[in-house]
Amino acid sequence: MLPFLQRLRQRKIVQWALAYAAAAWLSLEVFDLVAEQFFWPVWIRQGATVFFLFGLLITIVLAWYHGERGRQKIGMIELILLITLLSLGAQSVWHLRGQHQAGETSELSDPSPFRKEPLPANSVAVLPCLNLSKDEEQAYFADGLAAELITRLSAVKDLRIPSHTSSFSFKGTQLPIREIAVSLRVRHVLECDVSGDATRVKVAARLIDAESGYTLWSEAYNRTRAKLFDVQQDVAQAVVGSLEIELRGRERQLVNRRWTESVEAYDEFLQGIRHQLEFPTEEDVAKAKQHLERAIELDPGFGRAYARLAINWVIAGNFQFESAEIAYPEVKRLANKSIELDGDLYEAYWALGWAKFAGEYAWAAAEQDFRKTIELAPGEWKGYHSLGYVHGALGRLEQGFMAARMAIDADPLAFYPRHGLEVLFTRQRQYEKSLKVVREQAELFGWNPMMHVNYAWLLAHDGQEQEARQHLEKADSNGAQDAASQLGIGIVLAILGDREQALAIAQRWEERNRISNQSFWLGSLASLYALIGDQEQAMQHLLASRDRQEMWMVFLDDPSFDSLRRDSRFAALVSELELPEDRYLTLGQQASSD
DSSP, rough: OOOHHHHHHHHHHHHHHHHHHHHHHHHHHHHHHHHHHHHHOOOHHHHHHHHHHHHHHHHHHHHHHHSTTTTOOOOHHHHHHHHHHHHHHHHHHHHHHHHOOOOOOHHHHOOOOOOSSOSSBBEEEEOOOOOOOOOOOOGHHHHHHHHHHHHHHOOOOTOOOOHHHHHHGTOOOOHHHHHHHHHOOOOOEEEEEEEOOOOEEEEEEEETTTTTTEEEEOOOOOOOOGGGGHHHHHHHHHHHHHTOOOOHHHHHHHHHHOOOOOOHHHHHOOOOOOOOHHHHEEEEEEEHHHHHHOOOOOOOOOOHHHHHHHHHHHHHTTTTSSSSSHHHHHHHHHHHHHHHOTTOOOOHHHHHHHIIIIIIHHHHHHHHHHHHHHHOOTTHHHHHHHHHHHHHTTOOOHHHHHHHHHHHHTTTTTTTHHHHHHHHHHHHHHHHHHHHHHHHHHHHHHOOHHHHHHHHHHHHHHHHHHHHHHHHHHHHHTOOHHHHHHHHHHHHHHTTTTTHHHHHHHHHHHHHHHHOOOOOHHHHHHHHHHHOOOHHHHHHHHHHHHHHHHHGGTTOOOOOGGGTSSSSSHHHHHHTTTTOOOHHHHTTHHHHHH
8 A cells, every 4th residue: 555655646646636626626617607608508517527527537647657757658558548538528528418408408398487496595576566655647656666676686696586577467466475486486575565645755665585474574664755766775785685695896886876866857767667668569669758758858867768768769670660770770879878878787788789789780799788788687688588689690599599598587477588489499490389489478478469470470381271371360350450460461371372462462561661651671571572482572672671770680591581592692691791601591492492
């Protein structure tokens, strides 16, 4: 035994191992930070750990044979050991990758809005505040208070806060706290009620442990409207303190931020926010714009009002309430002004990212803004959801799925994160999985005309003609008369082979566009003409869609365009937009050759 220990000392095995362990630990810390920033798959992170573990064994072998000065020659046994360890390490990493992909396939095949893991300890759902005032006009104040608490707490990286769309889905319900907590995957629930009048406000708040039912903290506040910010700060600090979370510098600043000193401006801001909490309609967008512009008029230095107004223009552009040529430049102007006034507002970076993504097709710049959104509000779904869109457009589908799952986890009952997941499945042309996501959306939010059209589109691509026609009838019977729905119906009819009907719809909306200059996406007409077989009209409208800065450029992998992929103009468009040609020009080759 003693000779063996003496040989260990001579060959400096321990010194080599300790030096390697220190270097490996530092490398893993840096690697994990980079992997988290770029949403690398879990198997890559695990594989790095396995790699460094096998590296330790290789270091020991090298030390055994070369740790003693003068022994530099590589022997056969050493070479066999090194090859064996490298081979085992590579097999282990490959096995991890296979397990991850199998697990991911299983998880994505059942995209449930609720996850089954234990409820995370540092997690809080902020429920809508009850309006105890007799004045229903004060309801916006109660909704705004809860939404603002969510915004403040979402800045805390170590705290999971479901976004307002999930929390507000329980507004007016009488469900037990435990059931709400399980649905939102949170351990704690923050309740509040509001009463008062135009000058004073009374707020009662309590933090409840959903598992035990015990109240961890409660407080009542009786303040003037001018002291509302103090209430928000006190409640947010109390939640963080009760969960024993230590705030970092920027987190502390964001949790305690005062957006404006003007009570009147903030009152207008809350009314604007309330209209943005609803599913977008042209009327709500107009009302939100009115209140937010009034807030800025009352306080021109109100940076967050600029940010929310920028978001309002994103909604107007994305939902075709306003032309992209007008909407997205306005988004950039307002978002940049917000950042100039207050550089740490996640809403401003999110809006700016959408202007670059949907209006300028500046993929890298948009990705940077969405990552900044996540950095500033790690508990919000918007950054993850939008980042998933960038990954999807650039063909990085695995990273897109990861971002989409993170968005759903942040807000499991919100519509758009699940829509992002459906879009990713559709990019892969996995229509059965896309259909399943839409069905789950319908169960959560109910059917609307556009959902019937989208579902019919997926059914048509999946070869389910009868079911597709049934959903087109439901869309018609539910009043799908807007441009997006009607053109969508025409696209489905074209897929189903009803060329004359589809052409009539295309011509009717082209005529409306000439007469009234009605705003709708020319990309939809391009899709329709491509399916009808009129390649020239399809390319002309597609290029016009690009010129009008429409969001259709994000979806050039749409199967409607398969017949255009060999057109030199389509290839030039893909190259101009710096999209991956190996993906966009090879999709649907079989369909094109047929």
